[in-house]
Amino acid sequence: MHSIAPLPVVVPLGTAALLLMFGTVLPDRAARALAIVAMLTETALAAALVRGARAGPVIYWFGGWTPRHGVAIGVSFAVDRLGAGAATFAGLIVTAAALTAAHSFKDRVALTHALMLTMLAAMAGFCLTGDIFNLFVFYELMAVSAFGLAAYSTAQVTSLRAALNFAITNSVGAFLFLIGIALLYGRTGALNLAQIGRDLAKSHVDGLVIVAITTITVGLLVKAAIVPFHFWLVDVASWGSLPLVVVLGGILDTLAVYALARVYWTVFAPALAAHDGSLRGILIVMGATTALVGAALSLIVRGARRVVAFVMVSHTGTLLVGIGCLTAFGIAGAAIYAVAGGAIKAAVVACVGELDDDRQPTRPLAGPIVLLALCGLALAGLPLFGTALGESVIERSGATIGDAWIAPALILASVFTGAAVLRIALAAARNREARLRAPAVAIVATMLVGLAIVARFALSRWVAGAAAAFVASTAYGRVVLNGAKFASPAAVRGVGLPTSGAVTDLIAVAVALGLVAWLDMLRPMTRRRTAELGGTTVGNAVRRLHNGSLGDSVAWVTVGATAIVVTLAMSMH
């Protein structure tokens, strides 16, 4: 099992190199098939690691540089069940994106698929690594591949603008993250996550550690597109190439939240233990704000892809609330929500991107409309889907730490995002020309919606135990640094998930449907006017704010970062 740990990175990276070498002589079909086979192989390898890590993290030291006397010398992969699960899910989403890419990436097939493979390799490495600088480098590899894919349609100014905004804002976030890593290295002389955590716990939390925590948190929140850092995401989701947006909605922005949880639990949790309250407060408040703002704007903006962009923003906010609870159950809920919600968002993007084909008027096909409607119901919280389960687990963990207001806030957000997607489905049903160009898209979208249902039942059995293992910092450190056996009673015993009843969820779905009907009476959805509500003052103000100005985006990063730094420094001192 240990020997296969690096393979989820090696296989896609090697295949990308092959595609670049032979791309000019390979027929497009062969290049596409090779890429998809590599993606599925990565998925299978990562799934094998999920199984292999059930008794504790699988540790792999590159070059055999194992720790000496409990001090890490080399670079390691430390694979736990949640990390391997994230790598598996990344494989599924990137495969789905590649399957729907036939219409978007018509030429340069080998090059675009090579970029998708480097992105997948980076995601896998990101999920499996046990080293903080490795985490940064994999993040940058993932981001640079994504920047390139975002700028694929060089004929469109909007697409270029989105890519510029994406690259510059994310790079600023990455540099903040790197400064935090450098400060931690300066304090502990270590880059291994477990080693930093162990060394930090030895001394008290001082100014330097607080600065490191804030720069790392802000850097990752920028990449997670949390309000007010979300402008790049709205631009990319509206104008970037479709397969990239499938990946972005499916997993890419989720991974930043995953990294925040990983770094918190391995590095900061042992040291902070007593005063993690202020960090928890900031994360939960920012997450809930993002969930609500994104959800409200998804009902207001015009254009189906823009609606989806704000649904993505809202979802990452809900995930941040789950992670921000800083409890195992919060992480378990976020994991279920990330998989089910990610699959649903990817399905919505795939359907929306393929719906508007004006060239071949024909009768509307039921397929995409039904799919979109199902996605809308899933987002609103129909108990059949994993989104409802994940959300209710997050709400319950919020209540456990004494924040009962989280439940109504998240339910409101899910009602709004569900209604927004249902309105897209309504517009598609009224659009006589709506049809899916490629049957592949319909099949992939159906499978993604199915995945959201499967996640509900498959994940709920093991995710609580995996989350308990995820937060067992001390046990993790002993496995990584001392080669001990993993000892975490909760993780081994397995724990049930706290959930709330299905009645609330059903009421939420009913409210979402009512909201759609009411909005439709106010302003009927037509073909030309997809999901436009506030063409008036509010709508215009929102549009002006999100007009893709790069300077504005970075200005908001600066303002938000300053606010977080000041709040954390004041409350932790």
Place this chain on the structure above:
Amino acid sequence: MTLLPYIVAIWLLLAGLYGIVTSRNLVHQVVCLAVVQASTYVVLLAIGYRAGAAAPVYLDIPAKRTAVDPVVQALSLTDVVVGATVTALLLAIVVQAHKRTGSLDPEDLRDAY
């Protein structure tokens, strides 16, 4: 340990951010991003610096001699590679934008739909 490199790093970070926010030229904006990144080089090298220490190459210096930290130098090098990639990619996008709009002013990209 002196505070000077950290003050320089904060200065570079803020100057670069100010440049990105206010710039009216895309190439200038990309260079400002490189300035922000320069702050990370300064932080990294400052952390690994030891006063009076030699370069960490033990071929021609005695094994007991103090050397500066080679790990941060490796980190900086990786950081430079990341920076070069991002800058090259951004400049390529800027060239394309100039081809489409005939302008390098970010305002001209702004309201395009």
